Structures are given as structure tokens and as C-alpha cells.
Amino acid sequence: MAYTPGVVIVGAGFGGLQCAKKLAGEDCQVTVLDQHNYHLFTPLLYQVASSLLNPSDIAAPTRTILHGRGNVRFRLAKVIGVDFERREVQTEEAGRVPYDYLVIAAGSTTNYFGSPSIEAHANGLKDLSEALALRNHILRCLETAARLNPVESAPWLTFVVAGGGPTGVEYAGALSELTGQVLPREYPELMDRQPRIVLIEGSENLLPPFAPDLQRSARLELEQKGVQVRLGVLVKGYDGDSVQLANGEELPAKTLVWAAGVKPNSLAAAVAAPRSARGRIEVDGGLRIRGRTREFAIGDIAGFEQDGRDVPMLSAPAMQQGRLAAANILASISGKRLRRFHYRDKGTMATVGKGAAVAQVGKLHLTGFAGWLAWLAIHLYYIIGFRNRLLVLAGWAWNYFRSDRPVRIITRAGPDG
């Protein structure tokens, strides 16, 4: 009986899962390692943080996604290093895991750009626990404001969002819907007060990768929702009470949502591999870690240049790379030539709120309701799991018809949870 090579995939995100699915049924034994037991549909995290969706609407157990694929196994483990020479992955709780081929798909985390004050006091929006913590925080701010006088309550009703990319734009829009829908109805104490949502972007435009007409449309939609958009302004620090801007200005606010950037997972720095300027693991044309033959890196953690530019940290390139890495591993096993990765940009979209989004697919630019329908269709199509699709749809339909944000409960697991 021939030896069956073992493939270890680090990370069950968009890239890692595509790679695992592509290797299913092939002549190899695949082990997917992740520190969480679920795959997270990150593009909808902001809807958890704004009380529209339940965590399980956007998170499916990785075992559920992978089950029925006999040669693919899952193991809950946080990977802290890789020993290239011994071909072993080092994990925090499950010891060492040997491999014949390795795919590092560990993704990215919030980038605080080296500001300890912001890291300590701002709320990130990159993983499920950050989204839940942010939801709890916002709801607590509303409750605190409800028992204070107008002057005292102002900083509790001021929500600053740093970062004008899709996450910041989408969260600012969702937050304005949350406060706009819920406050007048359920917070009679706050009837005379106006919550303030400020979206701050360091460059001169929202949604930098989009075309200028879509950038303008998004800004207009946000401003119609009451969001104050401030461009060309940088956030310098935050002490939990007041946001310090680079121009010397101070914004008293109990909330700073940090959506200003992401950086590669810390595993990138823990492996002995060359890294790009942005800290991503450099890979060759076939997605192998530069200088290695059996180790691949894909997605946000991998640095791949195309047309002189870094492939963006998005789900689409990660999924495309996951499929190619799988194909190249199979090619390696059978001694064939590896294929070169080429990113096909199929378009980008961002929603600004109920019934409004911007979408850019090649030369096609959609805004407003048309953009929103396109956004809805694509997100529902891609979200993992049939049940989730149905429940997410039901939740959205409910929100759409009732203008409600029903998941407004402040809760957390216990101290051991």
C-alpha cells in the first residue's frame, strides 16, 4: 500500500476551507487546524456588532462544513510555530502535528498601528468575540446615557468609527440604523437627545478601492443617515473618554470602533520565512513560501504581488488561492508542474444600510437599492450553510419590515466560558 501524504492546513477561514474542500476525495490525508471550532463569515460581523444577527447566523461549526469528506479531519488547536526542518506544526494545546505538505492560512487581525492607548481602549471588529464585546459595549452606553442628564450623557451617545473602508462604512451605517430605530421607540429618557456617529478616514475618500462616483454615493447615503463623515483626519490616541485627532482636536466619546486596518496573524512573524513590507509571508508564483517546496501560504497572511501591487486582504483572493494551493499540492505529489496564481477581481461591494449599497463589478457600478439587492444576493449565496442562509434571510426580512434590531441583549459566557 502506497504512502498517503499528509496535508496540514492552518486556519479554517475562506482560504483554508476552499483548500480543504478541493483536496477532499484526493489521495492525501488532510488535517485542518484552527483555534476556533467554527468558520466565520467575516463580511457580516458588523451585523452581529449592531444587534441584527446572532453569532451562529454567521458562524458554522467547521466540522459541520467538512463532514462527509472522509480524508479531511478537523482539530481544534492554536498554531504557534512551524518547524520546517522536522516538518512539524507546533500547537498550543495539541502538541506537534507532522505534515508532508503545509498550507498556512491563518488570516489577519486588527492592526492598531502600534498605538497601545488605542489597542487598550478601542473596540476592534475582526473576530466574533470583538463583535460581541462591541455589541455589549454599545448597548451599555445607551443604558448609561438613559440615566444621565443631557450634558453627562453626550460622550455615551457619541460613537466614533475610525476607518473609511468597507467595515467602517458598513458599521457606521448599521449603527445609525440601530440608534435611529431603537432609541425613539424604547428609550423615552433619550427623546430630546441626538446620538452622534462620526466616521473618520485618514485619506481624502471613503472606500479607497472603489470608483469616485461610488465613493461619493456612499458618503451621501451615510450623511443622509445622519453619520458625520470626516475625511483627511487621523486618529492619534484614545483614553476611553476622548478621541485624540492628529490635528489636535479632541472628541469626547465613550466608544471608538477601530476599523482602520488589519495586519497578518502573528504566526507570520513566528515562522522562519521572508516577509513583505506589510508583514505578510512572501510566496512564489505557485504560492509556496519563498525558499520552501512543501510549505504554502495563502490569504491575508500571504504576500503575493500582481501588477506591482499586493493582492488585497479579502475573501475572494483567499478562496482563489486556497483552490490553487490545493491543485499545486496535488501536482507536487504526482511530480507535475505547479501552476502560477493569478487573482481575478470579480468586483467589490459595501452596504451602507437597509436598502443602500455600492457595488463595483468591472465597469458596472451599482448604487442605492440596486446595489443593495446585488449585495444581498451575493452575501446570501456565499454565506456558509443552508440553515444559516434561511435564518439570516429571515432576520433581515424581519429587520426590513419592522425596522427592528432584535438581538439587543447584553450577555457573555461566564468567567470560564
Place this chain on the structure above:
Amino acid sequence: MAYTPGVVIVGAGFGGLQCAKKLAGEDCQVTVLDQHNYHLFTPLLYQVASSLLNPSDIAAPTRTILHGRGNVRFRLAKVIGVDFERREVQTEEAGRVPYDYLVIAAGSTTNYFGSPSIEAHANGLKDLSEALALRNHILRCLETAARLNPVESAPWLTFVVAGGGPTGVEYAGALSELTGQVLPREYPELMDRQPRIVLIEGSENLLPPFAPDLQRSARLELEQKGVQVRLGVLVKGYDGDSVQLANGEELPAKTLVWAAGVKPNSLAAAVAAPRSARGRIEVDGGLRIRGRTREFAIGDIAGFEQDGRDVPMLSAPAMQQGRLAAANILASISGKRLRRFHYRDKGTMATVGKGAAVAQVGKLHLTGFAGWLAWLAIHLYYIIGFRNRLLVLAGWAWNYFRSDRPVRIITRAGPDG
């Protein structure tokens, strides 16, 4: 303009909410205080802890429930004491809140019967954070077992439930469904292993308040599901690795679910009022705290004897008391006679799993599928909020047809959440 008396209700559980609703529209100003911003449908907590339901399926924001009632307000605050002389409630975060009439409806918490080892290592099942922590713990146990050999994994696959009341019976049944449905399908590593669920009850019967035929039926149903039922056995201690029984026996298990009893909220001991043997605040026939005229206590925290027995700590008497306390406050305000409380027992039920429950309504005893249908109808009817009712029904239907427990994600809010 006449003075409008202020009524403060401590606790937004079954009793407090009924009281608030009954006072809505009356000539008084009602303030509901609770340490959580949601009302919890506690009878279904075990379904959150066994991955069937989302937290928000059984928890609705208290403001949502109360909105539209102009004279009823909500305030998020943990009450830590009452100053009867100054007629003020002391809160942790919102200072002092004055009242003309007070209703203490602060409920109950898990009773560890003075065992620090059990309190430190067992998982309670009385509030939402305990349920989430328990769900996370069970799922981690399965993941840990999946990477160990059969001998090492045994304690990770042994789940001991202490307490043969409705909570213990329902959780043991739900846990056997979770492991029975999910393990064979998604944990190929555990194919050769059998999880062990042990339900331990100190008395000689499960479900002590039920009739003997229903007790036997519940036991039979549980045993058919593979649950080991041990009666007349007491749990003495637990160090996280091994459950110590009073007969000297040790059960190696990484999980002890403590459903063996509840005790009145610690507020009962913090107020200057006489308490019953079980630590509940003693009330007179009109539900006023003994010796007081403007302060009432209802629900689990209130000690009321009827026919020589304590009224049980259940939602039904709490709701009945909530309505009577409201009526008696209105009677006091208008100088009328107070009415005497009388508990009407409309029946009890407990589910043993999908398609099996026991119900006792007067002389009517239902078991099996008939009992389950009755249980389903009543729980869906009583669960708060139309959306929740629909989503809970959808979740159950899904579980019923697919034998799935979809909410199997290990997650928690961040450190500040």
C-alpha cells in the same frame, strides 16, 4: 395636580414583568430595575446549553417587552440593598432610587449547598452566562476527546448531571441528543467510543413533584436514550477531574452540571426583613414583606406558605404573585383592602427530549409524544416576543427534521465584553 406615586420593581423576571404590565396605564410611575437588559425565558436555558437555541431566542430586551407603556420605565442597575426608612433602593451603578412602593422580584441563583469545591468546578445552569459557559465547555470536551486515545478521553466524554428535577432531566436528555446526533456524523475520531451521561438524584425518584407514573416514564425515556440514572445518591464534592459521591465512589469526569437546587438571590439577605428556613423573604397574605406596608416581595425570593408548604420556586406562582402585588399596590394607593394571594397550580411539565415529555395537569397525566406536544404548545405560547416564537419554532423544526444541533460554536465576548 395630584402626586403620582412611584413604584419600583426589582427584577425583570416572570414575576416582575407581570407586575409591571399590570401597573401599565394606571395612575403610578413604574421603574423596573434589573442587572441584565433582557428578560430570560429560563425554562429553555438548557436548550442554549445544548446548542439548539441562540441566546436571543430565549432572551428579549426588557425595553422591547415594556415599550409603549408610557408610565413604565426600565433602568439597567444591580440592586444591592434597600433602605426601608428612607424608601430608597441602593444600586451598584445608578446610585439610589427612591420609591413609594417597592416590589422585590429578584429571583434565585444556583444553590451549591455550601460546597466551595462544587461551586468552583461545576457548571450551573440558571442564567444565560452559565448556559453559554456550559455549552462552550461541553464542545471543548468533545474537541479535546477527539485528539486523545480512548483511555485518556474517557473523562472528557463523561458528563455528570447532578439533580433529578426538571432542569437536570431536561439537560441530560438534551445532552444525549447532542452527542447522539453530532458525534457519529462529525467526530470520526470518536467512532469507537461511547459518551457517558450520568444523571444523579439524591432522592429515590426523578422529578419529585410529579406523580409516580410520570416519574417512571421519564426515567424509562432517559434510559432508552442511554442516560444512566442513579437515584438515592448524593454528590459530595468535585475537583474538576473526579466527582466524589457520598457513598465513597468516584466518577472520573471533566463535566459536572449542577442542577441540584436554587436559593433566593443574595438580595434577600441584604434587606432588613425576616426570612424563611429556605432563606426567602417572608411575606404576609397580601405579599407585603412581613412588618412592612409599602414593600412587597414575589416569586422565588419571597417565602409564602400555602397549605403548610412553601409555594414552589417556579414561573407560574411568580407570575400570579406579580399580578396580585400590582393589584394590591393599586388598592393601597386608593385606600382599599388588599387581597390575599392564593396559588393556583395549573400543572407541571418536563421534556425528556425530542418527542418525549411528561405533563401533569390536575388528574390528567400525559407522557411520550402527547406530553411533548402539550409541552411544545405551552412553551411556545409563553415565550416572550413574536419573532422569538417564530425563530424558536423554526429552530426546533429544523432540529426535529434534521436531527441537528446547529448552534455548536465555542464563543464568548472579549475580555471587556
